[in-house]
Amino acid sequence: MRFVFAVVTLVVAALLVLLGLAQRTVFAPPDSVTSSITTRSDAPVTVIPAKALKGFAGRESIHIEGGSKAFAAYGRTTDIRGWVGDASYNQVSFDKTTQKLVTKTVQGDATTPDPADSDLWYQQYSGPELNFSLDAPDDISLLVASDGTSAAPKTVSVTWPLSTATPLVGPLISAGLLVFVVGILLFAWAIRHHRRTRGPRRNSGSRTRLPRSERRGSVRATRRAALGTGAGRGSRGRRMTAVVPVVLVATLGLAGCSSDYWPQPSSDGATSAATPTASATAVPQASDLQPPAVTTAQANRIVQRITATQNTADKNLDATLAATRFTGPALALRKANYAIRKADKTAAAPLSIPSGTVTLTLPQQVDTWPRTVFAVVQDSAADSKVSPVGVMLVQESARDPYKVDYLVGLEAGAKIPRVAPASIGAARLAPDVKLLTMEPDQLAAAYADILKSADASPSAKFFQKDGDTLRDKIGKPYKDAKKAKLPATASIAYTSDVGADPSIAFATIDAGAIVSVSLDEIETVKPTKAGAEVNTEGEVKSLSGVSKSTKGIVASYGVQLLFSVPPVGSSDKIVLLGFSQGLTSAKEAS
Structure with a gap:
């Protein structure tokens, strides 16, 4: 009976091990699932949201696949929707009942612009066929298109990995090995018991009886022969002793293998994190605010694209190309400079964005348009003497690229106020906000008066004088010196106009603001006597095309300014962080 128990135990052990192995072979789950859609519409775009x-x-x-060209890009869902606008598109969703992707067509405009290289995309892909992977956050969508004119690629398939965990493998094989050990022990016990109970068989025939002492010796010899010698018993003992460690090592090895082979504890009972206490000085969480206009990676890519366009336009004096990436006062200065350099090859180039690193990115908190981003770019050359530049970028609509509105060289030693990280961004303040020591739309006029009257200006008390090098370049000392050089037959007058572009103000952590403004410094030179002439020279001559005039010359210099403005009630002064200036127009007086 003991042998029966041992055999049954070994059979059970084999069945347990085989069942465990079957979990990874015959009964193994699929490692992925794929769902495909095939569109038949002529919509130029297919949109697949994160859901x-x-x-x-x-x-x-x-x-x-499915077309002569395939393009895909992913970005923030609000950005994708803004870019698609009123165009026709295939809207993809996931049917939870069938667990498949489904699509429907939303009718609209038949075409869109070419989506390639839009500043909105986090990443983009293009080619005859596309294969890529991503781990989509909840707030992004995938856009699939061709070139904006042709229909979007017809076939899109998404493959997801499935869990191949088989949590019964470990327990089954471990149990099988454990039962195997028990079966071996039972089998050994049965053999030992059988041999112990075996004795010499009775012989009914007549036989000479041995003396008792000899008979006992014969019995002992017989038993030794049946059970084997002492060396034999030791050998079996060693073999049995070796089997158990091997089985135990195998079991422990299995216990240390992949967690997919073992049941895992549920995460439902995980300890919840402590709830933070609200504080008046706490930085708002990103989820409580509008999202930043761009990420740091986007800002770097945008600046690189702008720099490449700028370098080509500056080299070829191509104002039309420059207009694709510059606007406002920054574009006006470049257009005039190109005209000057076409007439005078020795004229200096305008201030440019260096080919370097974006050391500061401050995007506007916004999910609509227009959008604004402030960035500081540092030349990458270790021995460069080029000062960092501050750039105000604006995007008028979802399909427009970011353009440089203000471009200034930072003053030596300029310290940008503390601002929120790029992942949070900052609010753009209204031009007439009352929370600063001076409203942003009043800064240009106030500073223009300082350039005209210096310390005698009523506004001088609000502005820091130390470190402001622009006052020496175009301020009252410069104006007085230029006036003194004129002959008695000519006069010069200076006026200022606030720039046509609105001010741009970003909130800082200390409740102040970084503000960009522009102004036009207008210089009018006229003869004071009948028959006298005014001679022009340098850039004024190159831009106006007039060498002398009896009516006079009017020259306008565009000035772009970047200020740090403290909050209302602060004793700190307004600091000029950077500037750029140059001739923007010159003509004969009327």
Whole structure:
């Protein structure tokens, strides 16, 4: 009976091990699931929101084909929707009942611009067929298109990984090995018991009886022969002793293998994190605010694209190309400079964005348009003497690229106020906000008066004088010196106009603001006697095309300014962080 128990135990052990191995072979679950859509509409765009991309958990592998050209990009959902606008598009969703992707067409405009290289995308892909993977956050969508004119690629498939965990493998195989050990022990016990109970068989025939002492010796010899010698018993003992460690090592090895082979504890009972206490000085969380206009990676890519366009336009004196990436006072200064350099090859180039690193990114908190981003760019050359530049970028609509509105060289030693990280961004303040020591739309006129009257200006008490090098370049000392050099037959007058572009103000952490403004410094030179002439020279001559005039010359210099403005009630002064200036127009007086 003991042998029966041992055999049954070994059979059970084998069945347990085989069942465990079957979990990883015959009964192994699939490692992925794929869902595809095939569109038949002529819509130029297909949009797949994050909810559809997250139909199953895990990183999505995406395949796109069906057309002469395929393009895909992902970005923030609000940005994708803003870019698509009123165009027709295929809207993809995930049907939870069938667990498949489905699509419907939303009718609208038949075409869109070419989506390639839009400043809105986090990443983009292009080619005859596309294969890529991403782990889509909840707030992004995927845009699929061709060139904006042709229909979007017809076939899009998404593959998700599935869990291949088989939590019964470990317990089954471990139990099988444990039962195997028990079976071996039972088998050994049965053999030992059988041999102990075996004795010499009775012989009914007549036989000479041995003396008792000899008979006992014969019995002992017989038993030794049946059980084996002492060396034999030791050998079996050693073999049995070796089997158990081997089995135990195998069991422990299995216990240390992949967690997919073992049941895992539920995360439902995880300890919840402590709730932070609200504080008046706490930095607002990103979820409480509008999202930043761009990420740091986007800002770097945008600046690189602008720099490449700028360098080509500056080299070829191409104002039309410059207009694709410059606007406002920054573009006006460049256009005039190109005209001057076409007439005078020795004229200096305008202030440019260096090919370097974006050391500060401050995007506006906004999910509509227009949008604004402030950035500081540092030349990458270790021995460069080029000062960092401050750039105000604006994007008028979702389909427009970011353009440089203000471009200034930072003053030596300029300290940018503390601002929120790029992942949070900052609010853009209204031009007439009352929370600063001076309203942003009043800064240009106030500073223009300082350039005209210096310390005698009523506004001088609000501005820091130390470190302001622009006052020496175009301020009252410069104006007085130029006036003194004129002959008695000519006069010069200076006036100022606030720039046509609105001020741009970003809130800082200390409740102050970084503010960009512009103004036009107008210089009018006229003859004072009948028949006298005014001679022009340098840039004024190159831009106006007039060498002398009996009527006079009017020259306008565009000035772009960047200020740090403290909050209302502060004893700190307004600091000029940077500036750029140059001739923007010159003509004969009427």
